[in-house]
Amino acid sequence: MPVRRCAGCRRPDTVAGLVRVAVAADGTLVVDARRRLPGRGLNVHPLARCVERALQPRPLARALRIPSAPDTAALAARVLAAAPPTAAPPTAGAPTAAPPPAGAGGPVS
Ligand SMILES: [Zn+2]
Numbered sequence: 001m002p003v004r005r006c007a008g009c010r011r012p013d014t015v016a017g018l019v020r021v022a023v024a025a026d027g028t029l030v031v032d033a034r035r036r037l038p039g040r041g042l043n044v045h046p047l048a049r050c051v052e053r054a055l056q057p058r059p060l061a062r063a064l065r066i067p068s069a070p071d072t073a074a075l076a077a078r079v080l081a082a083a084p085p086t087a088a089p090p091t092a093g094a095p096t097a098a099p100p101p102a103g104a105g106g107p108v109s
Contacts, residue, residue: 004043007063008050018043019079021055029060029070031078040064046083051076 001014015035022032022041032041042064044054054060055076057069 006045006050007042007054008044008047009053013045015043017045019046019082021075021079023064023066027066027068029064029066029072029075031075031082033082044079046080048080051079055079 001016003012004015004018004020005012006018020032020035020037020041020043021029022037023039024030024037030037042054042060044050055070055072057072060072061067061069
């Protein structure tokens with residue numbers, strides 16, 4: 001599994017946990033859900049705090065060498081919506097760990 005660095009928190013992660021944003025042929029930014037678009041792009045966790053840091057219009061335009069500041073609000077919404085299933089927190093529906101056996105431990109006097 002390839003590893004990329006998140007443009008928001010700067011931590012490396014496997015591509016399964018990141019969303020790729022690519023520069024389309026017309027200079028707009030698109031979510032590259034299949035990670036197949038050629039050219040420049042960035043990877044970001046589909047988390048609000050990472051997206052906010054990564055998708056700031058002017059630094060982003062400079063980093064990706066696009067002439068005008070992109071519409072990052074719409075892009076951020078698409079990144080968050082494109083969260084890969086593996087990035088979902090393992091909470092809802094997950095089997096809970098077995099509780100410790102009652103009466104097996106406890107303070108020994
Ligand atoms: Zn991140």
